[in-house]
Amino acid sequence: MTPDLSVRLGPLTLRNPVMVASGCCGFGQELAEWMPLSALGAIVVKGTTLRPRRGNPPPRVWETPAGMLNAIGLQNDGVQDLIEHKLPWLREQDVPIIVNIAGETVGEFAELARVLDRAPGVAALELNVSCPNVRAGGMQFGVCTTGVAEVTSAAREATRLPIITKLSPNVTDIVEMARAAVDAGADALSLINTLLGMAIDPETRRPRLANITGGLSGPAVRPVAVRMVWQVARAVRVPIIGLGGISRAEHALEFIIAGASAVCIGTGLFADPRCPIAVVDGLRDYMERHGIERLGDLRGALEAAV
C-alpha cells in the first residue's frame, strides 16, 4: 500500500497537506535554495499589499520561551511587483501558489483580489484579516465578526479564485469568526495567525520590539492553535488549514486529528528550512504504521468522549 497524501482544499487538490506559511518563506526564492518547492503541498507567499510597504523599524524579532515575537510590519514591494517580478519565477517551480493579501480598507482587499484574479499562476487567495483597519481606528478586521465578514465577502465578489480567510486567535470566540467567514463565502479557513504579545527589557524598561507589541509564534502557541482548529472543525463544513508551531510530523498529526485538512509550517522553517520534507516523510510513515490509506480518513479522527 502506498499511502495517499493528497488532500482537497475546497476546489484545490494538493499533492500533500504540508504547506509553508505566509511571512515565513518570503516569495519562495530563498527557501528554494534549501528544498525543492515542488515537495510542498503549496506555498503561501508573504503578505502582499496594494502599495509597497517599508515595514517597521528594528528590532523586529525577539525570541521567547519556545517561540518568538515578530513585528515585521508587512514589508513588501506591493502587488504589482509580485505580479511582474515574483510570480513568473514562482510559476516555474511546480507548486500551487497561494497569495496572502492585506488591505487597510475593505476596498483594498477587493482591489487586491481583483488584480490577482487576472494574474496567471495564482491558485488561491488567503486573506490576512489581522491587519489594522484604518477606518475603525486601527482595530483589526479579524477581531469582530462584521470585519471578517465584510473583508471575506468583498474579496469573494472580486474574484473567482478560491478564498481562504486566515483567522486571528486574538478573539474571545474563534468559532463566531469562523462562521462569519464561511457565511460570507470563504472556501477554506486558515488558523491561527500570531497571538498578540509583548516583552520588556527590565534593565532599560524598553520594549524588546521597536513596535512595542508583536505576534507570538512557534511551539509555544501550538496548544492554542490545536484547540482552535478542533473547535472550528466541529462548527463549520469548509476545509481548515491548521498552523502554529509545527515542525515535525507529530505536530502536523495533532492538527489533522483535530480536524485540519492541511497544515502550514511557519516559524519551524527558521530553525530548519528543510523540515517540510521531514514532515511529509513522517506523515507517510505514520500512515503506513497505522494502515491509513488516505490522509483524509484521519481528519477529525480524535478519540474523545465528547
Added chain:
Amino acid sequence: MSEGAPRPGQDHYVAQVRTNIGVADGHRLLTLICPEVAQTAVPGQFLQIRVSVSGQDPLLRRPICVAAAREDEVDIVVRVAGRGTDLLARETPGAFVDLLGPLGRGFTRPGRHEPVALVGGGVGVAPLHFLLTSLADPSRVRVLLGARTRALLPRQPGLSGLEGLRIATDDGSEGHHGTAADLLAGVLETDPPHRVYACGPQPMLAAVARLCIQRRIVCEVSLEERMACGIGVCMGCAVPMAGGGYTRACREGPVYDARAVKWE
C-alpha cells in the same frame, strides 16, 4: 546570483567540535570540522548554529561569524551573551554542532598591495581575523582592536605578535586608554589606509563610519542585527538604508559599505 540556486557551499551541516579553548573572559574559540564550509566561506560570512538538542527551545539558531578557515576546519569565537551562546560555548571536543552556512555577503577583498586597516571591537575581531589570514601580505595590515578591559580582549592565535597591531581598552588596562575608533582617528591623520574594515558594537561602527565617510575612505562594516531565520525568509533583520527603506542583514549584509547604511 541565480534565483533559487544555493550559494557556494551553502548547506546544512553537522560539524564535530575538534577543540574548545578560552581566548578571553567569557570568550571561547571552537574549532569545528567542516571541510565544505572551510573551503567555501568568505571572510565576513556567518553560520546559523543550533544551540538546543531539540531545536524547540531555544528555538532560533544563533548567528556566529567564521573566524578562520583551514583545510577541513573552521574556527568560531563565541562570546557568552545569554542562554544560547552559553550552551554553544560549553560544547566539548567530540560533540556535534548543527549549522547552516556559510551565509550572507562577506567583505570585498582588497587589492593585492592595497593598504588596509581592520578595526575590531571585542568579539567583532573574529571576522576580521579571517579576513587578515586570507590577505596576501598580512604583515602590512594595521589591526586596531578595542575592548572594555584587558581581560575581554580575545587572544586569537595569529593576532598576537603582529607588527601592525594596536590595542585600546576603555579602562586603559592595556594599550591606548580609549576606543578602537580613537586609534583609527590617529591612523587616518598620519598614514591613511585605502580601505577600512570594521566589526564590533554599534557605537564603535558608527564612529568608524563617520571618520571614514568624512575622509572619503572606503569602509565596510559588519552589522549585528537581530535575526530569526538568517536565510532571508522572515524580514526580521532589517537594516535602515541611507537611501530609505530596509535591507536584510542576513542577505544583503551582514557586511555593508558604510555609506549605504543610515546611521542614527
